[in-house]
Amino acid sequence: MSDLAPLDAALSGLIQNLTATQRRQLARExxxxxxxxxxxxxxxQLDPDGTPFTPRKPQQRLRGQKGALRRTMFSKLRLARNLKAESSPDSAVVGFVSRVQAIARVHHYGLRDKVNRRRSNLEVQYPQRRLLGIADREVELVGDLVLAHLAR
Structure with missing residues (x-):
């Protein structure tokens, strides 16, 4: 995992010369x-460092229903309504919202959680699957976006 400190040190002086509106536009982008x-x-289904997620356990057939997997892992977590991008003149944040945030936290850190909150007391230890993170590719992307914004 990369740290944004070198990028921040290199570009902070240039970014501070922008107006608050320009910084907000840059952060939004x-x-x-x-x-x-x-x-x-x-x-x-990749971690930020490029390694694949731990595969899902095989699902049992549910009361005679046909089909193996219901859907891919985290198909609804990655939707725009659940994975939000927020910005201000001083920050850009990507994160999950409300109940989805709790589900994402369990999988991101590999915590224990109930399988079904309404019907079961069964708790499971979920494997760690890092959903959000900054890799070297994202640091380069941010640097390129800042430079492109400054060039305009």
Missing amino acids: IAKRLREVQAKRIAA
């Missing part, structure tokens, strides 16, 4: 692009 990149990475 960065957050939007990072949200797209994170959603694509989650769809590909």
Whole structure:
């Protein structure tokens, strides 16, 4: 995982010369692009460092229903309504909202959680699947977006 400190040190002086409106536009563009990149990475089921997620356990057939898997992992977590990009003149944030945030936290950190909140007391230890993160590719993307914004 990369740290944004070198990028921040290199570009902070240039960014401070922008007006608050220009910084807000830049932060909005960065957050939007990072949200797209994170959603694509989650769809590909890859950690930020490029390693594949731990595969899902095989699902049992439910009371005679046909079909193996119901859907791919995290197909609804990566939707725009659940994975939000927020920005201000001083920050760009990509994160999950409300109840989805709790589900994402369990999978991101590999915590224990109930399988079904309404009907079961069965708790399961979920494997760690890092949903959000900044890799070297994203650091380069942010640097390119800042430079492109400054060039305009």
